[in-house]
Amino acid sequence: MTNPIKNMQQKMADFQALDARDKKRAIGEGLINNAIYILLVIFVIYTYSRNPMFITTSSIVNIISLAAASMPIALGIGGCIVLTGTDLSAGRVVGLTAAISAAMLQAMDWGNRIFPNLPEMPIGVVILTVIIVGGIVGLVNGFFVAKFSLHPFIVTLATQLIVYGAILMFFMANGNNGQPLSGLSEKFKNFVTGTWFSIPTSSGKSVAVPWYVLYAIIMIIVMWFIWNKTTFGKNMFAVGSNMEAANVSGVNVFKTTVMVHTLAGCMYGITGFIESARIASNTANTGLNYECDAIAACVIGGVSFVGGTGKISGIVTGVLLLRIIFVALNFLSISGNMQYIIKGLIILIACSIDMRKYLVRK
Amino acid sequence: MKKVMAFALATTMALSLAACGGSTSSSTAASSTAASTAASTAASGSTAAVGDANVAVFYYSFSDTYISSVRTALDAALESAGIKYQDYDGNSNQTTQNEQIDTALASGANLLIVNLVTSGSSDASSAICDKAASAGVPVIFFNRAVEEDGSEGAVLGKYENIAFVGTDAPEAGHMQGKMIGNYVLEHYDDIDLNGDGQISYAMFKGDASNVEAIYRTQYGVEDADAVLTEAGKPALVYFDSSNADKYQLDLTGNWSAQAANEYMTTNLSQYTEANGNMIELIICNNDNMAEGCISALNSAGYNLGTGEDCTTIPVFGVDATDSAQQLIADGKMTGTIKQDAQGMADAIAFLAGNAAAGKDLMDGTDSYTKDTANNLDNKIFIAYQEYAG
Numbered sequence: 040m041t042n043p044i045k046n047m048q049q050k051m052a053d054f055q056a057l058d059a060r061d062k063k064r065a066i067g068e069g070l071i072n073n074a075i076y077i078l079l080v081i082f083v084i085y086t087y088s089r090n091p092m093f094i095t096t097s098s099i100v101n102i103i104s105l106a107a108a109s110m111p112i113a114l115g116i117g118g119c120i121v122l123t124g125t126d127l128s129a130g131r132v133v134g135l136t137a138a139i140s141a142a143m144l145q146a147m148d149w150g151n152r153i154f155p156n157l158p159e160m161p162i163g164v165v166i167l168t169v170i171i172v173g174g175i176v177g178l179v180n181g182f183f184v185a186k187f188s189l190h191p192f193i194v195t196l197a198t199q200l201i202v203y204g205a206i207l208m209f210f211m212a213n214g215n216n217g218q219p220l221s222g223l224s225e226k227f228k229n230f231v232t233g234t235w236f237s238i239p240t241s242s243g244k245s246v247a248v249p250w251y252v253l254y255a256i257i258m259i260i261v262m263w264f265i266w267n268k269t270t271f272g273k274n275m276f277a278v279g280s281n282m283e284a285a286n287v288s289g290v291n292v293f294k295t296t297v298m299v300h301t302l303a304g305c306m307y308g309i310t311g312f313i314e315s316a317r318i319a320s321n322t323a324n325t326g327l328n329y330e331c332d333a334i335a336a337c338v339i340g341g342v343s344f345v346g347g348t349g350k351i352s353g354i355v356t357g358v359l360l361l362r363i364i365f366v367a368l369n370f371l372s373i374s375g376n377m378q379y380i381i382k383g384l385i386i387l388i389a390c391s392i393d394m395r396k397y398l399v400r401k
Numbered sequence: 402m403k404k405v406m407a408f409a410l411a412t413t414m415a416l417s418l419a420a421c422g423g424s425t426s427s428s429t430a431a432s433s434t435a436a437s438t439a440a441s442t443a444a445s446g447s448t449a450a451v452g453d454a455n456v457a458v459f460y461y462s463f464s465d466t467y468i469s470s471v472r473t474a475l476d477a478a479l480e481s482a483g484i485k486y487q488d489y490d491g492n493s494n495q496t497t498q499n500e501q502i503d504t505a506l507a508s509g510a511n512l513l514i515v516n517l518v519t520s521g522s523s524d525a526s527s528a529i530c531d532k533a534a535s536a537g538v539p540v541i542f543f544n545r546a547v548e549e550d551g552s553e554g555a556v557l558g559k560y561e562n563i564a565f566v567g568t569d570a571p572e573a574g575h576m577q578g579k580m581i582g583n584y585v586l587e588h589y590d591d592i593d594l595n596g597d598g599q600i601s602y603a604m605f606k607g608d609a610s611n612v613e614a615i616y617r618t619q620y621g622v623e624d625a626d627a628v629l630t631e632a633g634k635p636a637l638v639y640f641d642s643s644n645a646d647k648y649q650l651d652l653t654g655n656w657s658a659q660a661a662n663e664y665m666t667t668n669l670s671q672y673t674e675a676n677g678n679m680i681e682l683i684i685c686n687n688d689n690m691a692e693g694c695i696s697a698l699n700s701a702g703y704n705l706g707t708g709e710d711c712t713t714i715p716v717f718g719v720d721a722t723d724s725a726q727q728l729i730a731d732g733k734m735t736g737t738i739k740q741d742a743q744g745m746a747d748a749i750a751f752l753a754g755n756a757a758a759g760k761d762l763m764d765g766t767d768s769y770t771k772d773t774a775n776n777l778d779n780k781i782f783i784a785y786q787e788y789a790g
Contacts (some may be wrong), residue, residue, distance in 0.1 A: 050579050092671045101670035105663060150730075151723040207490075210734070217469020219658070221692055221724040232700050244675045249700065319722065320692030322656035323464035328653060369667050372644040375652045 045218050059096055072396065075339065075389050079360055086367040087187055093370045095240050097246045104248070106362040107255035108310075110355070113333040114214075114262045115306025115356045118299040120337050121279040123346035124184065124191030126300070129307050132176050133203040134326030136169040136311025138209050140227075141220035141321045143168065149222030153215045162230055171306035176202060177304020181297035203323075220321040231316035251313045258309065263351040265302070275299055280347025335360050335382065339389040345397060360385070406435060454757035455602075456623025457488040457496050457505035458514040461545060462492040467720050467740055468516065471544065474652040474746030477512075482754050486514075491656075495519045502529060506536045508544065512756045513540045514749060521557045521570070521612040539756050543749050546570050546612050553775040564762050564779040566748045568740065569772075573719050573785050574617040576738050580787050581717055584735060585625065586632050587607040592715060595677045601640040603668060604648040605694065607656030607686035614656070617686045617719060618648050625684075640672055641678045656686060658693030665697035674712075683716040687780035688725035688737055691718030695733050706734030729790040736789040737746065745783045 054065055064290030070077065086093045093313045119126040144245055176198055179200045183194040183318055208215045233255050237245035266272040274295045277285040286292050310329070342349030363381065368378050456479065460468055474486065479486045491498035491657035495518040502513060513533055519525040526547035528781055533540045539562040547565055548555045557565055585592055587599055592600055604622065608614045626636040639647040649668075651660035665683075672678045683698075685691040694716055698704040705711045713718070713732065718725055721739035728734035748769060755764045 049530070090671075095670075097670040097673070101666055105666070150727045210464075211469065211473070217463070217466055217474040218723045219466055219689055219692065222727055232696075240675075244673070314659075317694035317696065318658045318662050318693055322466055322658070323687060324655050324657055325659065327655060328656075335619055338714070365663070366667050366670075367647075369664065370671065372641055374646060376649050384670065 059093065072392060074392060075360075075385065078385075079363065080390075082367060083363065086370055090370045093367065096240045098366065098370075100238065100246045100248055102359070102366050103363050104252055105366070106355075106359045107249075107252040108313055109332060109336070109362070110358055111258045111306045111313070112329055113336045113354050113358050114258055115303035115310075116330060116333045117262075117337045117342050117349055117351070118266075118275060119191060119303050120334065120342045120344060121275055121346060122296060122299055123279060123344060123350050124189070125195065125334060125344075126180065126191060126303055128176060128180060128199040128202055129195075130326045130329035131199050131206065132173050132304060132307040132326070133314060133324070133329050134310040134321075135176075135202050135204040135206050135209070136173050137315040137318075137321045137325045138168055138220055138311075138323075139172060140165055140312045140315040141223060142209075144224050144227040144315075145213075145222050146224040149356060151218060151221060151222065153213050159224070162227060163375070165227075166309075166312055169312045170305045171308070173304040173306070173308025173311065174301050175304065177301040178297060180304070182298030184294045184300065185296035196383060206323050211316070217323065219391040221319055223316055223319060228316050228319070231313055251317065254309070254313065256277040258306070259351060259355060262306075265400075266351055270297065271298060276347050278347075294387065306373070332361060333358075335386050338393070339385060340367045341389075341393060341396075343393050344390075345394075403483045435622050449480040454512060454753070455485045455510050456512045456514060456757075457489065457502070458486055458517060459489045459491055459501055459505075461491045461498070461516045461518040461520075466722055467687075467742060469543065470742035471516075471746050474743045475749055478678055478746050482750055482757075484750075484753055484757050485487045486620060491516070491518045491590060493518060495522075495525055499528065502516065502532055506532060506538065511538055512753060513538055514547035514684055514753065515540060515542050517542060517545045517547055521547075521549055523548045523552060526556045527559075530563055531554060533563070534560060535762040540761050541566060541749055541752050541756075541762070543567055543745060550612060551770065554777055555781075557777050557780050558775075562762055564752055564781065565777075566745060566752065566781045566783065568613075569782050570783075571584045571620055573613065573738050573740070574620030575624050576785050576787055577617060577621045577684070577717060577719055578626075579628060580736050580738070580789070581621065581682070581715075582625035582628025584715060584717075584789075585637075585682065586628060586634065588715075589634060590596075592681050594674055594679050594681050594712065599638045599679075600681050601636045601678070602684055603640050603665070603694075605661045605664065605683070605685045605690045606648040606650045607690060608654040608739035609650055611654070614686050621684045621686075621717075622647075637682065638676070640668070656689055657698070658689045661690035661693035663684060665694045666700065667732050669697060669701045679714075681714065683714055685716065685718045688718035688720040688722045691716050691734060692724060692728065692735070695728060699733075704733045723787075726788065726790075729788070734753070736787065739786040739788045741783050748781055748783060 050223035054062065057065060092098060095276050112133060116126050116129055142153045143157065143165045147159055180191065180194050180198055184191045186304065211388040214280050230251045235250045237247050239245045274290045277290050278289070278292050278295045282292055311326065314325065318325065336342065337349070337354055339360055340353030340355070344354055364381055365378065421481055427680050437691055460472060460473065462468065476488070489501040491501065498518050505513070516530055517526055530540060541564050543566040546567065549558065550570065558561065602622070604618060606614055608619045617735065630636055649664040651657050653660065668680060683694050685694060698714055702711055704713050704716065715735040718737040719733055721737045725734060725737050729737065752762055755762055766781065769781045770784060771778060774781065
C-alpha cells in the first residue's frame with residue numbers, strides 16, 4: 040500500500056531526472072496507460088459536437104442516476120475480483136432480492152398482491168431482509184470457495200442456477216403465475232426514486248436527482264472505508280495478491296474470503312432493492328446479466344483479475360464510463376449493435392493495458 | 402513469464418466466459434414439476450388409453466410472463482383431463498430444448514407439446530418433427546410460430562400428426578395499431594402537447610429477431626398511421642429524426658422493463674416539454690416494457706394516475722398482464738392487447754385429449770378458427786382482444 044500522493048511525487052521526480060529521449064518515452068507510456076480515459080474524453084467531445092444536448096444538466100443527471108443504479112453491484116463484485124475470483128450469481132441475486140422487495144412492498148390497494156395478507160412492511164425491515172438474503176447467498180459462495188478451494192467461477196455458476204430456480208418458484212408462488220411484480224407502494228417508490236434535491240435549469244424547469252444517487256454515494260463511501268481503512272480491507276488485498284504469503288503472515292484466509300463474498304452478496308441485495316423500485320415491474324428475468332456489466336466496469340476501472348489490486352475510484356469510473364457510452368450512443372442514434380462492439384473493444388483495451396503494466400514490471 | 406502468461410490466459414478465459422454469462426446460465430434444464438406430475442398420476446385417467454398418455458411439454462422459457470400463465474392453465478387443464486405430463490424449461494435455447502425432446506422421447510413420452518424456442522424457424526420445427534415422426538409420436542406446437550412468414554405449410558402441411566395452436570403473428574400488431582390510431586384520433590389535441598399538429602411517438606422493441614416483435618413494431622405504427630391518414634390527419638412521427646430504425650431495442654432480447662426504462666429516462670433527459678419536443682405517445686411490444694416506460698414517466702412527473710394533477714402520455718402494450726390491467730384501471734396506462742392464455746391452454750389440452758384417447762389429433766376441432774387462407778386444417782388461431790379497461 041503506497042501513498043498515492045507520495046507515489047506521484049516520486050514519479051514526478053523520476054520523470055525530471057530523465058533525459059530528453061526517455062522523457063518522450065515516458066510520455067508515450069503515460070498516454071498508453073491512460074488511453075481509455077483519453078478515448079473517453081474524445082468520445083464525449085465528439086458526442087457533444089454532434090448533439091449539444093449531451094452536456095446539459097438533465098443529461099448529466101441522467102447519466103449519474105443510471106450509474107448510481109448499477110454502483111452497489113459493481114462495488115460488491117469488485118471485492119471478489121480482488122481475490123482473483125469473480126461472481127456469476129450477482130445478477131440473479133439482484134433478481135431474487137428485487138422480487139422480494141417488490142413482494143413485500145406492494146401497495147395495499149393493488150389488485151394482484153402476491154401475498155394478499157401481508158401487512159404493510161416498514162422499509163427498514165425490507166432492506167434488512169434483502170441484505171440478509173443477499174448475504175446468505177454470498178456466504179454460501181464464500182464458504183465453498185474458501186473451504187474446498189473451488190474456483191469462484193464454479194461455485195457462483197452453481198449458485199446462479201440455484202438462485203434462478205428459486206426466483207422461478209417465487210414468481211409462481213401463491214397463484215402469481217409468473218406475472219410481473221409491480222404496483223409498488225408510493226412510500227417505497229418515493230424512498231428510492233423520489234426527489235433527493237432539484238437542480239434548476241436555465242429554462243425555468245428543474246431536474247430532479249433521485250434518492251438512490253445518495254444511496255450509491257453512501258455505498259461508495261462505506262466501501263471505500265472498508266477497503267482502505269479496515270483490517271479486513273487490508274487482509275482482502277493481502278489474500279488477493281498472494282494467498283500463501285497472507286496465510287503465513289497470519290491472515291485468516293478462510294474468514295476473509297467468506298466475508299468478501301458475503302459483503303458482495305449484501306451489495307447485490309441493495310442493488311435488488313433499488314432496481315425493484317426503479318424498474319417498477321419485476322419479472323423472473325430482472326437482473327439477468329447484471330454481473331457482466333459489473334465485472335466489465337471493475338476491469339475497465341483497473342480492478343485486475345491478477346488479484347490484489349483495485350480501487351473504489353476505479354470501479355466508480357468504470358461504471359460511469361459504461362453508462363456514458365450507453366447514453367452517448369443513444370444521443371447519437373447509433374444502433375444498439377454497436378454498443379456491444381464498443382463495450383467489447385473497451386474491455387479488451389482496458390485489460391490489455393492493465394496486463395501490460397504487469398508484463399513491463401516483471 | 403510463464404506465470405504471467407497463465408494469468409493472462411486465465412483472465413481472457415474468465416472474461417470471455419463472463420461476457421457470455423447469458424448462455425452459461427442457460428443450462429437450467431428440465432426443472433420438471435415433480436409435484437404436479439405426481440398429482441396428475443394420482444388422478445388416474447378416466448379411460449385406459451388416457452391413463453397411458455405420457456405427455457412432455459416444452460416451454461421456451463419459464464421466465465416469460467405470458468408463457469407462465471399458459472403453463473399454469475395448461476397444467477390445470479391436463480391434470481383435470483387425467484393426463485400425465487411433465488414440463489421442461491428450454492431456457493431460451495433451442496439446443497437445450499432439442500436435447501430435452503430427445504430425453505423425453507427416450508423416456509417414453511408419447512405426445513410432445515412444444516413451445517418452439519427459435520420462433521418462426523421451419524428448420525428448428527422440422528428437426529423436432531423428424532424426431533417425433535421416427536418415434537411415431539404426435540406433436541402439438543403452440544404460441545411461437547413454426548414456419549417463416551410466407552412459407553405457411555412448409556412444416557404444418559408436410560408432416561402427419563402435427564398441429565399448431567397459436568396466434569396469427571401479425572394480428573397483435575394490427576390490433577394494437579388500430580387501437581392506437583382510434584385513440585389518437587379521438588384525443589388528438591390533448592395528445593399533441595407542443596401543438597405542432599403532429600404526434601411524436603417512441604417505439605420499444607422486445608427482441609431483434611422474434612417474428613411477433615417485428616410485426617408489432619411494424620404494424621403498431623403502420624395501422625395507426627392508416628387510421629390517421631384516412632381521417633385526414635398527419636401520420637405519426639418518430640421522436641428522434643436521426644434514428645433510422647425508428648425503434649429502441651432491448652439488446653438482450655428479453656422484452657424487459659429494464660431496457661425500456663433506461664431508454665426512456667435517457668430520452669426524457671433530452672426530449673422534454675420545456676424543449677418543445679416531448680414524446681407524445683409510447684408504443685411497446687409488450688406490457689413489461691410499457692411498465693418500464695411508465696416508471697420512467699412517473700419519475701419525470703407524468704402518468705401519475707387518475708386524480709393526480711399531471712399530464713398523461715398514452716402508453717400501449719401487448720399481453721394484458723395482471724399488472725397492466727391494474728395500471729390501465731389506475732389511469733397510468735392506456736391500452737393493451739390481450740392474449741388469451743386460458744383459451745390457448747384449453748385448445749392444447751383438447752388436442753392432447755384426442756391424442757391420448759387414440760383419436761385423430763384434429764378430431765372435433767371444427768369450431769376453432771383455423772388458417773383457412775393457407776388451407777391448413779391443423780393450424781388453430783386463438784384470437785387476440787383489445788383491452789382498455
